[in-house]
Amino acid sequence: MKLFSVSALALGAALAGSVAFADTIMAEKGKAVNMVLLPKFLGILPFDQANRGAEEAHKELGNTGTLLYTGPTPENSVAGQIEILTTATSQGQNVVMLSNNAGDQIAPAAEAAQAAGTKVVTWDSPIPSGKGESLFVAQVDFGSIGTVMADMALSIIGPDGGEFAVLSATPDAANQNAWIAAMVEALKDPKYAKIKLVDTVYGDDQSEVSYNRALALVDKYPDLKLIMAPTTVGIQAAAKAMQDEGLCDKVKVSGLGLPAEMVSYTLNGCAPEFALWSFVDLGYLTYYTSYLLATGALKGEVGETFNAGRMGDFTIEEDPGRAGAKRVLMGPFTVYTKDNVEAAAK
Amino acid sequence: MSERGLAGRLRAQLASWEGFLLLVVVLLVALNAVATPYFLTVQNQINLFQLSIEKIIVALVMTFVIINGEIDLSVASVMGLAACAFGWLFQQGMPAGLAVAVVLGIGILCGAFNAFFVVAVGLPSLVVTLATLIAFRGMARILVEDRGIGGFPDWFNRLGQQPLVGPFPMALLVFAVLAAVAFFVLQRTAFGRRVYFIGLSREVAAFSGVDVGRVKAAVFVASGLVAALAGLLYAARVGSVRGDVALGFELDIITIVLLGGVSIFGGVGTVTGTLLSILIVLNLRNGMALANITGHIQTGVLGVLLILSVMVPTIRGWAARLFGGGEAVR
Secondary structure, eight states: OHHHHHHHHHHHHHHHHHHHTOOOBOOOTTOOOOEEEEOSSSSOHHHHHHHHHHHHHHHHTTOOSOEEEOOOOGGGHHHHHHHHHHHHHHTTOSEEEEOOOSGGGGHHHHHHHHHTTOEEEEESSOOTTOTTOSEEEESOOGGGHHHHHHHHHHHHHOTTOEEEEEEESOTTOHHHHHHHHHHHHHTTSGGGTTEEEEEEEEOTTOHHHHHHHHHHHHHHOTTEEEEEEOSHHHHHHHHHHHHHTTOTTTOEEEEBOOHHHHHHHHHTTSSOOEEEOOHHHHHHHHHHHHHHHHTTSOOOOTTOEEEOGGGOEEEEEEOTTSTTOEEEEOOSOEEEOTTTHHHHHO | OHHHHHHHHHHHHHHSHHHHHHHHHHHHHHHHHHHOTTTTSHHHHHHHHHTTHHHHHHHHHHHHHHHTTOOOTTHHHHHHHHHHHHHHHHHTTOOHHHHHHHHHHHHHHHHHHHHIIIIISOOOHHHHHHHHHHHHHHHHHHHHTTOOEEOOOHHHHHHHHSEEETTEEHHHHHHHHHHHHHHHHHHHSHHHHHHHHHHHOHHHHHHTTOOHHHHHHHHHHHHHHHHHHHHHHHHHHHSEEOTTTTTTHHHHHHHHHHHTTOOTTSSOOOHHHHHHHHHHHHHHHHHHHHTTOOHHHHHHHHHHHHHHHHTHHHHHHHHHHHHTOGGGOO
């Protein structure tokens, strides 16, 4: 009897071990999974790029089902997303990959989808409460953004140090404010002692306003060496302003930008370094994750490790920002320079 | 005799706008049913209404407003304000049941506010409700700022999301009841006749002893109340609220009403026309969505519909000439 229980224990431990140290889950190619890629709305480049990544994975996995890229118009984003998710459920689609723009308003529709057998995988922007969501594929760990920006500033300004200013979106843009605060925090490290943040101004995420604010900064601070813009609108406007005024030798631009919009400024030296994540990769990883979930290979539980083709292995973890929700973290920011910006701009 | 009479009646029916709309509904349903196997499922038919339920409820009362010769552009902002006020009151600790009552009161106040400036001050409703469209939306945004408020009681969410009787959720039953009430009041009561009369000519109605101000005020207050109810139904359906709830819905609502044959100049239209138009818009949207047609094309098609709908009087003329049923042109 005792022997039996010991062996049972051993067996149990072995089983547990086999689960804990399970091999990386691989996708079985060629299954039929009907998938819908649902962006916040149609008509802007990053979402089209994500679709390109999804199509790449679709082909690679030889999915005999369909991949549908559809979304609402910007004015009708919230109601449109709910409608498309509900329609996809009626159609019996296997997975909807959602970049959520509806906050928790989409949660009931997502729960209804799950109940009817349609999985909901979010990417780019999750369902805040996590309700109705199988998994969230997160692009980057936003906690690292402060260091990323501080490092780019140091690299551009150089070891001798100098002044730089921030050109942000609006004074109450929650994302940007958090990111700037993270950068200020990171700058306290002694290695950044010689670079000095002199001002923060706001271009309202409008090209013309941002352009003028950038020029005003140059007038106000004659020793300015860098404008850091943590917004894709601001960075492009600032780079254009420096280029138009022939100031690129003196004042550089950096921040968060889209490779396709920044490529010329990076190659001509106006914006030698900037960061973002690749939306193509995000679409690719989201597709892999969703395919694995829909085929049942992935249960969607914390600790599962799976292979996502050319991007390597990923592990499902607790989402530190949302209690009870699970995420797959794509990885660190990509810093773009003249070496890699052209490939990413396509 | 009988055959010719039947054909004649049929021609007359088709020549009326409602007859034409009915034909379109039948065509759309048939096309959708052939195009996709998912269309005729019970769940899809319920979703079809449920996804736009707040808009079509407000379209019923908008029919009164426009026939009365006015416009209420503020309805979607009232919906947003109602939903946000509910969320805010609930967050402040008010029991949800009481908050519902307070919010309906807010809807009445919003309607009364519009009515005051249109009836007592004599400003055009286009201007008044454009101003309140902005103002009520602003209040909604002040109440909830950039957050979302959720976590409403289970009974509240269940009413919005689960079937109540058979497969029908509460909002659909509310719509059915309101549609019956709207039909009865507009087509069968003295009040309804006054609404038409005022819409045709405010002056003549006033000289004929109709209390124009009272009728108009009643219609605007009803509009505010129904819009607030629709806002609450929205909050229950999606389980949380944000400052942008129902943003832009007024245009969809007005599109439906005008397509239903209600004249933007007042005095002409029926609840039946609005109901048929609702079926057309919902079936069209649902059919396009099931056929995986993207949002931009859907918006374009609805735009064409709107142009078509303002051409209603002209098309009626054509139809009458085509079918020779001159008496069908009202």
